[in-house]
Amino acid sequence: MTKIVFFNNIYSINEGSGSGTIRCSQVYHILKKYTENNIDCTTNLNNIINSYIICVKDNNQLNLEKLKLMKNNNNKIIFDILDYYDDNTFDIPDIIENNFIKYIDIFIVNNNFMKNEFKKYNKPIHVIPHHYDIRLNDIPMKKLDTLQFIFNGYIGYTNQNCLYIKELEEKYGLLVCDEFIKFCNNFLASNYCFISIRKEGTFEYNNRPCMKLSHAAACDSNIIITNDMSVRDLLDPSYPYLLKNHEYETVLEMMEYVKKTFETDIWYKGLEIMKELKHKLKIEQVVDNYWIPMINDL
Numbered sequence: 001m002t003k004i005v006f007f008n009n010i011y012s013i014n015e016g017s018g019s020g021t022i023r024c025s026q027v028y029h030i031l032k033k034y035t036e037n038n039i040d041c042t043t044n045l046n047n048i049i050n051s052y053i054i055c056v057k058d059n060n061q062l063n064l065e066k067l068k069l070m071k072n073n074n075n076k077i078i079f080d081i082l083d084y085y086d087d088n089t090f091d092i093p094d095i096i097e098n099n100f101i102k103y104i105d106i107f108i109v110n111n112n113f114m115k116n117e118f119k120k121y122n123k124p125i126h127v128i129p130h131h132y133d134i135r136l137n138d139i140p141m142k143k144l145d146t147l148q149f150i151f152n153g154y155i156g157y158t159n160q161n162c163l164y165i166k167e168l169e170e171k172y173g174l175l176v177c178d179e180f181i182k183f184c185n186n187f188l189a190s191n192y193c194f195i196s197i198r199k200e201g202t203f204e205y206n207n208r209p210c211m212k213l214s215h216a217a218a219c220d221s222n223i224i225i226t227n228d229m230s231v232r233d234l235l236d237p238s239y240p241y242l243l244k245n246h247e248y249e250t251v252l253e254m255m256e257y258v259k260k261t262f263e264t265d266i267w268y269k270g271l272e273i274m275k276e277l278k279h280k281l282k283i284e285q286v287v288d289n290y291w292i293p294m295i296n297d298l
Contacts, residue, residue, distance in 0.1 A: 002038065002051075002052055002295070002298045003038050003039075003040075003050065003051040003052065004031070004035065004038060004039045004040070004051065004052050004054065004295060004298075005039070005040045005041065005042060005048050005051045005052070005053050005054065005075075006024055006027075006028050006039075006040070006041040006042075006053075006054045006056060007042070007043065007045070007048075007053050007054065007055045007056070007062075007070075008020070008024045008025075008041055008043065008056060008057060008058070009041075009043055010025065010028065010041040010042070014135060019057050019082055019083055019130065019209065019211070020057040020058065021133070022130060022131065022132075022133055022211075023056050023057055023080065023082060023130065024041070024056045024057050025041070026131070026133070026134055026283060027131075027283070027287065027291060028041045030283055030284065030287050031287060031291060031295075034287075034292065035295075045066060045069050045070060045073070046069075046073075048070065048073060048075055049073040049074055049075065050073075050074050050075065051075050051076075052075070052076045052077075052078055052106075052298055053070055053075050053076070053077050053078065054078045054080060054108070055077060055078065055079050055080060056080040056082065056108070057080070057082065057083055058083070059079065059080070059081070059083070059084040062100070064098075064099055064100075064103075067100065067102075067103035068103070070103065071103055076105040076106070076298075077103055077104050077105050077106070078105065078106040078107075078108060079100070079104045079106070079107055079108070080107075080108040080128075081107060081108065081109050081110070081114065081118075081207075082108070082109075082110055082209060085203070090160075090202075090203055091203050092203070092207065095121075101121060104121075104123060105123065105124075106123060106124045106125070106126065106298075107121070107123055107124070107125045107126070108125075108126050108127075108128050108294070109125060109126070109127055109128075110127070110128075110129065110130070110207060110208070110209045110210075110229075110230050111127060111129070111209075111210075111229045111230040111232075111233045112127055112229075112233055113206060113229035114127075114206070114207060114229070115127050124297070126290070126293075126294040126297075127233070127290070128286070128290040128291060128294070129209065129210055129214075129230065129233065129234060129281065129286060129290065130209035130210050130211050130214055130230075130281070130286075131214065131281050131282060131283040131285070131286040131287075132211075132214040132215055132217065132218035132278070132281050132282070132283075133180065133215070133218070134283050135180075135184065136184075136188075136215075136218040136219065137218075139184055139188055141188055141189050141190045141219065141220070142188070142189045142190075143189065143190050143191050144189050144190070144191040144192060145191075147193060147258070147259060147262045148173075148175060148189075148192055148193070149168065149172050149173070149174045149175065149192070149193050149194075149195060149224075149255070149258075150174065150175040150176075150177065150187065150192045150193070150194055150195070151165060151168075151174060151175070151176050151177070151194065151195050151196075152177045152178075152180070152183045152187070152194065152212075152215060153178065153180075153196075153211065153212055153215070154178060155176075155178060156204060160198070160199065160202060160203075160204050161198065161204050161208065162195065162196055162197050162198070162212075163197040163198065163199060163246060163248075163251075164197060164248055164251060167248070168195065168251075168255070171252075171255075172255055174195065175187060188219075189219070190219050190220035190221055191220065191221060192216070192219060192221040192222075193221065193222050193223065193224060193241070193258050193262075194212060194215070194216040194219075194221055194222070194223040194224070194225075195223065195224045195225070196212035196213065196216075196223060196224070196225045196226065196228075197224070197225070197226055197243070197246055197251055198226050198228055198246060199246045200226070200245065200246055204228075205226065205228050205229065205246075206228075206229050207229070208228065208230065209230050210228070210230040210231055210233075210234055210281075212225065213225060213230075213231055213234065213235060213277070214277070214278075214281040216274065217274045217275070217277040217278040217281060218278055218281070220271065220274070220275070220278070221271075221274065222241055222258070222267065222270040222271060222274060223241060223274070224241045224243065224251070224254050224255065224258060225241070225242060225243060226243045226245070226246050227242055227243065227244075234277060234280070234281070235273070235277065236273045236276075238273075239270060239273050240257075240261070240266050240267075240269060240270045241254060241257070241258060241270055
């Protein structure tokens with residue numbers, strides 16, 4: 001089998017949080033079971049030769065010098081575009097302008113919208129969604145008896161990763177937890193209603209992965225969520241708490257609808273859809289259905 005190397009620091013599956021741990025370390029450890037000695041994870045580029053290098057998370061730390069070194073050692077570069085972000089433009093950097101496109105052989109993207117956007121580069125493209133953090137399988141969850149709204153995750157620049165946080169805190173007692181470890185230690189439970197509200201057309205709406213959705217599914221919970229490009233690839237459109245747009249009044253109407261339908265047939269229909277999604281977004285399923293087919297195509 002082709003040698004695969006993740007260009008990243010190697011962590012245990014329980015160290016850290018966010019997509020660096022989930023998208024890289026956890027996938028690496030699962031893939032290692034399939035590939036035995038044909039997979040590695042390192043930041044030492046001098047030792048990587050004749051391999052496929054997967055650049056994942058913190059790709060903005062790459063530069064042309066490192067990319068040239070990868071190529072000079074007869075490597076192919078698989079570029080996971082996840083979280084490749086320009087703090088000035090609030091968007092993906094122009095990979096033609098910065099000359100990265102000369103060195104990239106294959107793209108990994110988060111959703112089919114991005115796949116269509118990247119076809120212009122005439123490179124192979126693989127869509128790989130985010131699995132949910134495997135640590136959620138190992139910690140017993142309590143079940144809430146009352147309705148509780150919660151946001152868990154990175155809020156983003158000027159709260160763009162989830163709108164109306166402060167307003168919903170005041171109006172609905174929304175719990176806000178921006179750290180996964182803190183969530184596990186203090187808030188881990190099922191039967192929440194999570195929220196994820198992003199403005200249509202933004203970087204977050206078009207390019208962010210389905211982490212909030214998969215996290216809610218893993219916690220046996222429902223979620224109020226905008227129809228982000230990653231969401232629409234995975235979530236049944238009949239899901240009862242899918243927002244028609246990001247407008248504040250629409251969100252308030254949905255919050256009230258959740259309150260009205262909590263623990264009714266509508267609530268349980270939502271949970272059934274999330275249960276199916278939880279199975280689909282287990283790491284073993286994502287590796288089997290997305291990572292292994294990509295590797296087999298190399």
